[in-house]
Amino acid sequence: MVAVFEVRGLTKTYTMGEVDVHALRGIDLDIEDGRFVVILGHSGSGKSTLLNILGGLDVPTAGRVVYRGQDLTAANDRALTAFRRHKVGFVFQFYNLIPSLTARENVDLVTEITDNPLPSSEALALMGLSDRADHFPAQMSGGEQQRVAIARAIAKRPDVLLCDEPTGALDITTGVVVLDALARVNLELRTTVAVITHNAAIAAMADRVVTLADGRMVNDQSNAVRAAFSPVSTSGSPRTPPPKRFLTTVH
Ligand code: ADP
Ligand code: MG
DSSP: OOEEEEEEEEEEEEEETTEEEEEEEEEEEEEETTOEEEEEOOTTSSHHHHHHHHTTSSOOSEEEEEETTEEGGGOOHHHHHHHHHHHEEEEOSSOOOOTTSOHHHHHHHHHTTOSSOOOHHHHHHHTTOGGGTTOOGGGSOHHHHHHHHHHHHHTTOOSEEEEESTTTTSOHHHHHHHHHHHHHHHHHSOOEEEEEOOOHHHHHHOSEEEEEETTEEEEEEEOSSOOOOOOOOTTOOOOOSOOHHHHTTOO
């Protein structure tokens, strides 16, 4: 498999007055094309720092990130901006939707500035939200809002989708529906997906689980068999309740 990211000796040190905070202490990691990678670790272990550097939102103190042969750590601002804008979709814990715009309009913010977008109707359908397209964020549940945020992130057909605790604000049942949506993006659109999470169900759905502790990679495990996920919902209607097989894996 082709490596989307080659990470070598990645180090990030924040200097806070007289104190050095070692967020990353030398990470070596390859992420192959089409993978669904989960990043686990306690709070403060460096997960967000790693994801932000992969996505070109932050720069390392030392080490390299090579994206499909392009050394991001040697890239100038313009090249890094182009990488972020065209190649990376981000999903965060809080959905950051614009309250005065409908679901469709929130997604169209991206389709209007992208060369070859996934039409908002298709992005919303993939998220099982066709019948919610004209609803405002306040009229949707947290899980639905997060799926709108994912629809927005995938509307530019990103090469990689980076998600920082996308289910962090959701209960476990709703979180599983969101994860299911991410698995669908990975399998239907073949987008490489990296997800930071504390949710055990996600780890079972990933084909690879990387664990960080104190800025180091302490475990790297491949799952031979991924937990099943539901096929794409062509009807566009949300699936409720989520499949029981996921619930049984949640502790
Ligand atoms: P995680 O996402 O695993 O909780 P982070 O990557 O956010 O961990 O943080 C790793 C370490 O780096 C923590 O000790 C955190 O306090 C520190 N850190 C993160 N961002 C900054 C920053 N902008 N300035 C100073 N310290 C930071
Ligand atoms: Mg974090």
